[in-house]
Amino acid sequence: MAEPAAPTPIITVDGVTKTFPTPDGGLLPVLDGIDFRLYPGEIVALLGKSGSGKSTLLRCIAGLISPSSGTVAYKGTQLNGANPGVAMVFQSFALLPWLTVQQNVELGLQARGVPADERRERALKAIDVIGLDGFEAAYPKELSGGMRQRVGFARALVLEPDALLMDEPFSALDVLTAENLRSEIVRLWDSQDPSAGSPTQSLLIVTHNIEEAVLLADRIMVLSSNPGRIMAELTVDQPRPRDRRSPEFEALVDQVYGILTGREEAEAETEEHGEPSPATPEANGDGKPRKAPKSPTEVPLPAVSVGGMAGLLEILLARGGEDGLAEIADDLNFEIDDLLPLVDGVTLLRLAKVRGPRIELTDAGREYVQADIQTSKEVFARLAAKRAPLVRAIVQALRASADGDLREGFFLDLLRRGFSAEDARRQLDTAIDWGRYAELFDYDADDGMLLLEREPQDVG
Numbered sequence: 001m002a003e004p005a006a007p008t009p010i011i012t013v014d015g016v017t018k019t020f021p022t023p024d025g026g027l028l029p030v031l032d033g034i035d036f037r038l039y040p041g042e043i044v045a046l047l048g049k050s051g052s053g054k055s056t057l058l059r060c061i062a063g064l065i066s067p068s069s070g071t072v073a074y075k076g077t078q079l080n081g082a083n084p085g086v087a088m089v090f091q092s093f094a095l096l097p098w099l100t101v102q103q104n105v106e107l108g109l110q111a112r113g114v115p116a117d118e119r120r121e122r123a124l125k126a127i128d129v130i131g132l133d134g135f136e137a138a139y140p141k142e143l144s145g146g147m148r149q150r151v152g153f154a155r156a157l158v159l160e161p162d163a164l165l166m167d168e169p170f171s172a173l174d175v176l177t178a179e180n181l182r183s184e185i186v187r188l189w190d191s192q193d194p195s196a197g198s199p200t201q202s203l204l205i206v207t208h209n210i211e212e213a214v215l216l217a218d219r220i221m222v223l224s225s226n227p228g229r230i231m232a233e234l235t236v237d238q239p240r241p242r243d244r245r246s247p248e249f250e251a252l253v254d255q256v257y258g259i260l261t262g263r264e265e266a267e268a269e270t271e272e273h274g275e276p277s278p279a280t281p282e283a284n285g286d287g288k289p290r291k292a293p294k295s296p297t298e299v300p301l302p303a304v305s306v307g308g309m310a311g312l313l314e315i316l317l318a319r320g321g322e323d324g325l326a327e328i329a330d331d332l333n334f335e336i337d338d339l340l341p342l343v344d345g346v347t348l349l350r351l352a353k354v355r356g357p358r359i360e361l362t363d364a365g366r367e368y369v370q371a372d373i374q375t376s377k378e379v380f381a382r383l384a385a386k387r388a389p390l391v392r393a394i395v396q397a398l399r400a401s402a403d404g405d406l407r408e409g410f411f412l413d414l415l416r417r418g419f420s421a422e423d424a425r426r427q428l429d430t431a432i433d434w435g436r437y438a439e440l441f442d443y444d445a446d447d448g449m450l451l452l453e454r455e456p457q458d459v460g
């Protein structure tokens with residue numbers, strides 16, 4: 001009857017939702033219904049695209065911001081302010097330039113009122129553990145990026161947190177330095193001597209790098225975007241250190257690619273089937289109302305240029321029209337934040353489609369990459385005006401205006417109902433890049449005007 005008691009989670013996240021007010025009085029849903037436990041002895045990776053809410057979730061867990069609804073608890077006690085059991089490592093090193101390495105490491109202890117002798121002793125130990133022995137008296141500007149991030153780790157570990165929270169800790173480092181530091185974190189973690197009092201009991205690492213997640217984590221939580229929801233949880237049953245070239249490793253990387261692109265794929269398919277077309281007259285006869293076209297805030301444009309998307313399509317063509325996403329990322333040294341927005345762009349426009357971990361050119365995509373410049377533009381114009389809601393909305397608004405022109409402020413105001421000011425600008429810039437290339441409309445940067453091209457393309 002007496003089952004062994006389940007270990008108390010260090011962190012318990014229950015039904016956490018977070019919305020941010022937009023400049024125009026709307027609400028931007030960033031996190032939705034997040035449930036999550038972090039247990040002693042595990043490394044968990046939180047993986048998602050840029051903007052999916054990873055940092056927001058980490059800040060909620062650290063108690064730096066509070067959720068809009070739901071709760072975060074540390075060892076069963078609901079947070080009310082900063083989480084006392086965690087320490088954070090940030091992407092940018094955020095060291096104080098006028099303090100030495102040792103003084104930087106001691107800062108957090110000082111804030112907790114630890115006496116000077118003990119501070120010194122603990123800081124020196126943490127500096128040693130993280131491989132900075134001999135640099136105690138150096139100033140941040142004398143250190144390389146990799147060494148500065150070591151200081152960032154030492155500063156967090158010296159607090160002996162129950163959970164070490166890391167927000168993309170390797171992403172500001174060059175590839176080799178990042179790889180070295182990753183290996184050392186693994187080495188440190190696996191060589192922890194529980195009897196000696198370990199520097200931390202659990203690691204929660206936020207990353208947009210799939211291989212990093214598979215390399216480090218016992219468990220991977222995959223976050224969707226707009227809003228961020230946990231869409232998959234994977235257990236990684238492979239001993240560390242892991243071999244990136246092993247079949248199990250590659251299979252898991254592929255699986256994660258499939259998950260991260262799967263939602264769009266499912267959406268694309270329902271849309272295709274739900275669309276009335278002459279070939280399938282029954283498509284609209286099943287009693288379901290025809291779906292209204294999605295709005296620019298429902299379908300954000302991925303922040304990619306036409307040139308970037310064209311590059312991806314050309315790569316696909318050179319590879320026979322299709323390839324695995326992981327293979328492409330690997331060969332080009334792309335991370336998912338380089339590749340996935342491009343994939344989102346070309347799939348939104350139906351220039352390519354994703355099946356599981358693979359991407360292939362559609363007929364339109366093939367035509368686009370192989371045609372002459374003018375035909376390519378026409379293919380792009382047709383798809384952008386149909387598939388990219390913001391491009392479509394701009395064309396329609398310009399046509400409805402008296403002179404065929406409108407101030408960009410008009411569109412920025414609309415976008416700010418669903419996006420932050422920064423994201424609204426980014427959305428408009430992307431739409432302008434696409435629309436100008438397609439010769440759907442032009443943009444005069446000097447006075448911030450959007451105007452119809454003289455010979456408007458047929459928008460259908």
Ligand code: ADP
Nearest residue numbers: 020030049050051052053054055056057420423
């Ligand atoms: P990630 O870390 O996954 O890249 P973030 O958590 O930083 O994502 O951001 C998720 C979304 O929330 C983004 O659209 C971002 O613009 C928005 N956001 C984050 N913090 C704020 C804030 N303080 N106010 C308004 N919007 C925010």
Ligand code: MG
Nearest residue numbers: 054055056167
């Ligand atoms: Mg972030």
